[in-house]
Amino acid sequence: MKDRQGLAQRIITPEEPSIVVPTLDLSRRGFLGFASAAAIAGLSSPAYAGLVRNSTQALLECSKLVNFEIEKVSEFFFDQKTGEKIRFIYGKKGEFRGDYRVLPKGFIPFEHYHKVQSEVFDMRAGSNFILRIDGKKHVAKKGMTVTVPAGADHIGHNAGTEEAQFVVDFLPKLDADLLFERYWKICNDGHVDAHGRPNLGRLLEETCDLKSATYNSHIPEPLQVAAREAAAALKKAGKKIEHCVSENG
Numbered sequence: 001m002k003d004r005q006g007l008a009q010r011i012i013t014p015e016e017p018s019i020v021v022p023t024l025d026l027s028r029r030g031f032l033g034f035a036s037a038a039a040i041a042g043l044s045s046p047a048y049a050g051l052v053r054n055s056t057q058a059l060l061e062c063s064k065l066v067n068f069e070i071e072k073v074s075e076f077f078f079d080q081k082t083g084e085k086i087r088f089i090y091g092k093k094g095e096f097r098g099d100y101r102v103l104p105k106g107f108i109p110f111e112h113y114h115k116v117q118s119e120v121f122d123m124r125a126g127s128n129f130i131l132r133i134d135g136k137k138h139v140a141k142k143g144m145t146v147t148v149p150a151g152a153d154h155i156g157h158n159a160g161t162e163e164a165q166f167v168v169d170f171l172p173k174l175d176a177d178l179l180f181e182r183y184w185k186i187c188n189d190g191h192v193d194a195h196g197r198p199n200l201g202r203l204l205e206e207t208c209d210l211k212s213a214t215y216n217s218h219i220p221e222p223l224q225v226a227a228r229e230a231a232a233a234l235k236k237a238g239k240k241i242e243h244c245v246s247e248n249g
């Protein structure tokens, strides 16, 4: 695995104006802010409730996207600032896939990597989605499958004129369904900063105890691991994390 100490910020070329990349300074300050607050905070975790329904229309639409017998389909979750939306398709045998869509000029709000899981983007619609994986640019089009290996930095944006649509899987799955649901619930509820990134305190609170660990590419990994462990300890003790990071900055 890479040594992420002192990782340089990616340079985004002028041909990709719609990408918004968090600066190292801002991210680090936010994370340090959380890490400090986590040490002194005392709050309890709110119960998470998924937005699941079983509309006939959703089942019909999703049956075209997956090759398993559908148990239920969630409502769409939105991140209004990034132009992303997602819904979750659940099979009767515990299968799970994301129906992920990005509006034209929409974008993934921060470069990140998944520690132990590959992420597979199976593109079902769209013509010009730019995925940057470990700094290398890939242009995804309808019919293509792009796999992001475990540990690889990735970020992307829709440079096309139509909505991009992907069926997304994590391999191994682990508890990726919970990661996806909790991440998107925070975004859907509007707890995001000016770039569409979810509130860090809330994100840690909701995901610190999951196996599907996701890390910001611009924050040293040991610092993120320490924050996760601190958050998990607070959660286990029945305490709540202060949501100290600004959602407007």
Ligand SMILES: [Fe+2]
Residues within 6 Å of the ligand: 112, 114, 119, 154
């Ligand atoms: Fe990812």
